[in-house]
Amino acid sequence: MxxxxxxxxxxxxxxxxxxxxxxxxxxxxxxxxxxxxxxxxxxxxxxxxxxxxxxxxxxxxxxxxxxxxxxxxxxxxxxxxxxxxxxxxxxxxxxxxxxxxxxxxxxxxxxxxYSADQSILVQSGGDFQPESLDDFDGQTVGAQSGTTGETVVRDDLIEAGIVDEDDYTSFDNYVLAVEDLESGLIDAVVLDEPVAATFEAERDVEVAFVYETGEEYxxxxxxxxxxxxxxxxxxxxxxxxxxxxxxxxxxxxxx
Incomplete structure (x- = not known):
């Protein structure tokens, strides 16, 4: 490939x-x-x-x-x-x-x-199947440090009072984040849409919904x-x- x-x-x-x-x-x-x-x-x-x-x-x-x-x-x-x-x-x-x-x-x-939005990645067939960011109350979430995904978590989940700071995990890269998601250590990962699609095709995870950010690389x-x-x-x-x-x-x- x-x-x-x-x-x-x-x-x-x-x-x-x-x-x-x-x-x-x-x-x-x-x-x-x-x-x-x-x-x-x-x-x-x-x-x-x-x-x-x-x-x-x-x-x-x-x-x-x-x-x-x-x-x-x-x-x-x-x-x-x-x-x-x-x-x-x-x-x-x-x-x-x-x-x-x-x-x-x-x-x-x-x-x-390249243009992209953010995807919300969860365990395939898992109990947590959010339809919007409002559904994250009481859930744990991860993203890669320094990325737009982390900005979404901090600005639209933590600052909005939906997710506690202690329920957020910052990772060096998304491979580590998805591994923790598969293991059940976190409930969701916020990451770029095309990257989420790649993980969805190769691992036991799925995209719950796409959060539109209209970003450009x-x-x-x-x-x-x-x-x-x-x-x-x-x-x-x-x-x-x-x-x-x-x-x-x-x-x-x-x-």
Missing amino acids: KLAGAASIAGLAGCLEGDDENGEEADGENTIVAGTAPGFPPFQMVEDGELIGFDIDLLEAVVDETEYELAEWEQLEFDSLIPALENENIDVIAAAMTISEERQEQIAFSDPY GFGIRQEDEDLQAALSDGVAAVEESSEYEEITSTWFGE
Whole structure:
């Protein structure tokens, strides 16, 4: 379930010596390092030691439309991506990151490349089958730290007085959250709709309902890197206008 261009961790590490695919010396100014946070299928994950996913294939296709060269992928926890970008340890974030006003105070984004809402994931056939957030009274819930799912929990459940702070568990990634859901340690998980669909197809969980947030994902860039921001936005447009975006989407979402 991956394109031929999916990123091999070992293979990309070999690019660090400064050579491009043709063995020619790469322009250091145009060489960029991407950061992502595995554990968010089908956007980014590691299988058999290989970094794969929608974001991986899409960013590589987008960069191919620019004068930049993608030298390396760094794997980090989601909460560590923006600090790593600001510290110049990476140059672009490709991690299904929602464009928000709060994040735009720290970083810039490319034009959007994907739209999504939030899903409420519960145990398949379990006792807790909510139809709205109001049904969460007295229930335990989980989400991944730093994500829109966590924002929904904090703003629309905890701040609204529906869920107690003590009944919320923050996870480093959604794989851990879904494992606790399957084990009955929590009653529900709030996460991005396409990711929830992937877990629903592969694990003993199901989507109870979709909570509309109208969010859009973008590639994160430092605010001062205006040339890279423009190049990635142009690259997103070029890939979307070609058949490549549809091919990548079909590979990872079957759409």
